[in-house]
Every structure is written in C-alpha cells, then in structure tokens.
Amino acid sequence: MFIFLLFLASNTALSAPIFEPHAQETTHWVSAPTTRGTFGLLLSCVLTLFLCLWSSLHPNVPHKDETPVRRSTLKLMYTLLALLAPELIVYTAWCEHSSATTLVKEVNEALEVCPSPYR
Numbered sequence: 001m002f003i004f005l006l007f008l009a010s011n012t013a014l015s016a017p018i019f020e021p022h023a024q025e026t027t028h029w030v031s032a033p034t035t036r037g038t039f040g041l042l043l044s045c046v047l048t049l050f051l052c053l054w055s056s057l058h059p060n061v062p063h064k065d066e067t068p069v070r071r072s073t074l075k076l077m078y079t080l081l082a083l084l085a086p087e088l089i090v091y092t093a094w095c096e097h098s099s100a101t102t103l104v105k106e107v108n109e110a111l112e113v114c115p116s117p118y119r
Contacts, residue, residue, distance in 0.1 A: 046083075053082045057089070060096075 029038050057078050062071050082089045 050079060050083060053079045057082060 054075070057075060059071070059075055059078060078089070
C-alpha cells in the first residue's frame with residue numbers, strides 16, 4: 001500500500017524501454033479523453049478491490065437495538081480499514097478466534113463441574 005501511495009505522490013515513473021534497449025523513458029500522467037487514462041485504471045482497481053472486500057467481510061451479529069445505518073457504517077469502516085491495512089483485519093479475526101476458543105474451554109469446564117441433565 002505504501003508503494004501505491006508513493007506512486008500517486010510522484011508525477012513520473014520509469015517505464016521499460018520500448019525501442020532502445022538501454023534508454024530510460026519516463027511515463028507521465030495520462031489523461032483519459034481518447035484513451036484509458038491513469039485515473040481510470042486506478043479507479044477501476046480500487047473499486048474492484050473495495051467491492052471484493054465489502055462482500056468478503058462479515059462483521060459480528062448486530063445487537064438488537066443497532067440500526068441498519070449503523071451496521072452499514074461499521075461495515076464501511078471495516079472495508080476501508082481492510083483496503084488500507086489488511087493485516088489489521090487478520091489480526092482482529094485471530095483475536096476473536098482466540099477469545100472464542102478460551103470461552104469454549106471455560107464453558108466446557110463449567111459444564112463438567114455442574115453437568116446439565118439434558119446432555
């Protein structure tokens with residue numbers, strides 16, 4: 001992601017030589033009136049990535065008092081976070097998995113101490 005931001009901050013980038021094997025040519029920002037420009041390429045890539053992340057993220061089950069607007073806002077925030085720092089989403093999933101594993105162990109221990117008649 002950092003390299004992508006550096007690319008956006010710079011005005012030129014080195015491109016591979018086309019006709020001369022040892023010449024270095026620079027490629028500038030290409031506008032989009034007659035061809036597919038740089039902005040169009042970047043926009044289509046970012047939108048595709050955003051939509052893939054939006055469909056793959058599954059937040060926790062919402063509270064009964066949580067409004068649909070709040071749920072959508074939360075999912076939007078998680079999607080933007082995944083777009084900028086995907087490792088934080090993986091870390092959050094790992095923390096939730098660890099917490100769930102601990103809770104299962106505690107519940108199983110509590111059931112052994114006080115067994116249910118329905119088991």
